[in-house]
Amino acid sequence: GAGVSQSPSNKVTEKGKDVELRCDPISGHTALYWYRQRLGQGLEFLIYFQGNSAPDKSGLPSDRFSAERTGESVSTLTIQRTQQEDSAVYLCASSMGQVEKLFFGSGTQLSVL
Amino acid sequence: KQEVTQIPAALSVPEGENLVLNCSFTDSAIYNLQWFRQDPGKGLTSLLLIQSSQREQTSGRLNASLDKSSGRSTLYIAASQPGDSATYLCAVWGGYNKLIFGAGTRLAVHP
Numbered sequence: 001g002a003g004v005s006q007s008p009s010n011k012v013t014e015k016g017k018d019v020e021l022r023c024d025p026i027s028g029h030t031a032l033y034w035y036r037q038r039l040g041q042g043l044e045f046l047i048y049f050q051g052n053s054a055p056d057k058s059g060l061p062s063d064r065f066s067a068e069r070t071g072e073s074v075s076t077l078t079i080q081r082t083q084q085e086d087s088a089v090y091l092c093a094s095s096m097g098q099v100e101k102l103f104f105g106s107g108t109q110l111s112v113l
Numbered sequence: 114k115q116e117v118t119q120i121p122a123a124l125s126v127p128e129g130e131n132l133v134l135n136c137s138f139t140d141s142a143i144y145n146l147q148w149f150r151q152d153p154g155k156g157l158t159s160l161l162l163i164q165s166s167q168r169e170q171t172s173g174r175l176n177a178s179l180d181k182s183s184g185r186s187t188l189y190i191a192a193s194q195p196g197d198s199a200t201y202l203c204a205v206w207g208g209y210n211k212l213i214f215g216a217g218t219r220l221a222v223h224p
Contacts, residue, residue: 004156035214043204056210101147104158107155
């Protein structure tokens with residue numbers, strides 16, 4: 001596609017529910033990243049994929065968070081048993097390869113009530 | 114551990130002014146440095162990328178410089194316009210697998 005696409009753009013959920021956030025990277029981009037941005041704060045790295053493998057999961061805040069990537073394309077970030085502290089904008093980005101220019105999607109605004 | 118700091122945190126200027134945003138990083142062993150713009154409710158737009166071997170990059174009214182040895186970068190915006198109002202983020206590659214961001218500078222350009 002022309003750019004990185006994320007869905008949904010907004011998600012409101014109740015505490016304790018599971019949510020899935022989707023990212024469609026730019027076609028041909030082998031590297032994919034997830035970041036989280038809490039209100040008024042900077043970007044927090046969550047996870048990095050090279051192809052379908054995730055060599056760096058160091059930013060995932062707890063075992064309630066998981067992510068996968070298939071077909072070297074779409075990625076899904078899953079948050080189980082959501083907590084209010086999970087409320088944030090979740091941003092996905094992709095690049096041609098390592099240390100290349102990064103292109104971001106518009107993000108998913110997650111609100112946990 | 115790489116840390117990125119941006120000064121000032123916020124800036125308000127009248128239209129037409131030239132301005133400088135500052136970024137510093139603690140580990141000079143970087144691959145490259147990237148400047149982004151973030152508009153409210155939207156993702157990040159890449160503005161400029163400077164490779165570690167380069168000193169500066171220019172795009173229109175924007176000029177970014179890099180002094181790797183001192184761990185500094187500046188983003189120069191010429192003849193600012195209200196449409197330049199946004200948050201500007203500086204980021205460096207901390208190794209090959211993650212871009213580390215500063216907290217950003219919120220810029221407001223008023224007519």
